[in-house]
Structure formats: C-alpha cells, structure tokens
Amino acid sequence: ICAFFGHLPVKEGGVFLCEKDGRPNGEAFVEFVEEGSADQAVQMHRSTLGSRYVEIFKSSRLDMQQAKMIRDRRAGAFDSNEYFVKMRGIPFTAREREVYEFFTSKNIVPQGVSLVYDKPDQITGTAFVEFGDPDEMHRGLALNKETMGHRYVEIFRTTRAEAMQMLGMAAPAAAIQPNVNPYGGVPQPNQYGAYGQMPQADPW
Numbered sequence: 001i002c003a004f005f006g007h008l009p010v011k012e013g014g015v016f017l018c019e020k021d022g023r024p025n026g027e028a029f030v031e032f033v034e035e036g037s038a039d040q041a042v043q044m045h046r047s048t049l050g051s052r053y054v055e056i057f058k059s060s061r062l063d064m065q066q067a068k069m070i071r072d073r074r075a076g077a078f079d080s081n082e083y084f085v086k087m088r089g090i091p092f093t094a095r096e097r098e099v100y101e102f103f104t105s106k107n108i109v110p111q112g113v114s115l116v117y118d119k120p121d122q123i124t125g126t127a128f129v130e131f132g133d134p135d136e137m138h139r140g141l142a143l144n145k146e147t148m149g150h151r152y153v154e155i156f157r158t159t160r161a162e163a164m165q166m167l168g169m170a171a172p173a174a175a176i177q178p179n180v181n182p183y184g185g186v187p188q189p190n191q192y193g194a195y196g197q198m199p200q201a202d203p204w
Contacts, residue, residue, distance in 0.1 A: 001028060004049050008041055009033040018067055029064040083137035086158040087127040091149040099127055102148050103140050107132040116166055128163040 002010050014031030017024045032038045038058065045056040090099070096113045112130040115123045131137040137157070144155040 001030060001049075004047075004054075005030070005037075005041055005044070008037040016064055016068060029059060029067060031061065031064065082160050083131040083134055084158045084160055084163055085129050085131070085137060085140050086156045086162070087129065088125065088154040088156070089151050090123070090125050090127055090153055091151050092123055092125060094123065094127075094148060098148065099129060102146075102153070103129065103143065105131065105136050105140065107136040114163065114167055126166065128158065128167070130160075130163075 001015050009032060011031045011033050016029040018027040018029070019025060030041070032041065042056050042058055044054075046053050047056075048054070087099070094115075096115065099113045099115075100108065109130045109132050112132075114128045116126040116128075118124050129140065131140060141155055141157060143153070145152050147153070
C-alpha cells in the first residue's frame, strides 16, 4: 500500500487493513504525515493496485479507530491459542488427503482435518482444519476462493466450539452412544466428537 502511494509520505504504522472472518476484506485506512498528502491521495481515486481499481475517499482518525475497535471486538471471539479455519464448498468426493494437499502446510496438527458428513461416505462440502500456529492459519485464510478440483472454496476463521458443534450434529447417534459408530465398523472418535478414520501426524 505504501508503494502504491509512491512519494506521498505515510505515517509510520499508519496503514490499517480491515478484516472479516480473520482475513483482509479489501478495505484499508491510511494515515499520512500531512493533510496535503491525503488530499493528493484522494486524486488517485480509481487508480489500479495490482489488477484492481481502488476507490479512495477522505476519512478521519475517528473512522479508523472505530474500525479497529470493531476488529478487536470480533477478534475477542477467538481464543488466542486456537487456529481453526472452516472450509465451505469442497468437492463432495474430497477426503482428508485432498485437504492436506490443498493447504500444502507442514503445520496442520495431528488429526487436524475433519470432514463433516451427512450420510455414510457422503460429505456436506464443509471441513474444519486446525493449524499449529497463527502464521500457517493466515496463509490458509489467504487461499479463500481458490479452487479445489473444479470448485471454489470459501475459507473462514472459526473456533473449536463451532467445529465441535457441527461435527457433533453430523453424527448425533454418537453423542448418545459414544462407543458406537453409527456408520458401522470400528469407531474412531477424533478430538471434536466426529467419527471416521482420521489421518495421523503423517497420514501418508
């Protein structure tokens, strides 16, 4: 962003990226060293940044502070030690291996990929992934709208609680009889309450 504005001096720490669901939403606030630079920046309205046109409007420090408060309030809903993402729209034929390959991450925790099933051997197109550190989680979030197979995949930050809730709903019988696999075979409960054969630290 600083490079985009070129010779216009941006105040140190004066770039704030707005987020939604833990990832940038395409909006940002920029604070310049002097008001004249801000006026010149507005003249760059509809210039291109990368491959996109950028809309630029005059704003205020109060607007930026309010945006920061909203972000911090949303961030408070996430445990600082939990690095979960929710995937929506993955191919119905996908399994854990394809999810690992999609992220190409070396730091997905053991048994950290959980698919949501609505019938035996039929997934809903939703999955949860737990990363081992925040950097890998944010790299994962950056893959939002990338394709897996022939489908665009949406990726959001989420919580362990939501993962447990959705995976529990996927196999309600398991919540009543925890030692019984509702789909037959040997039950293999993972840490979220879902059933099925889960990959180990190195699933291949």
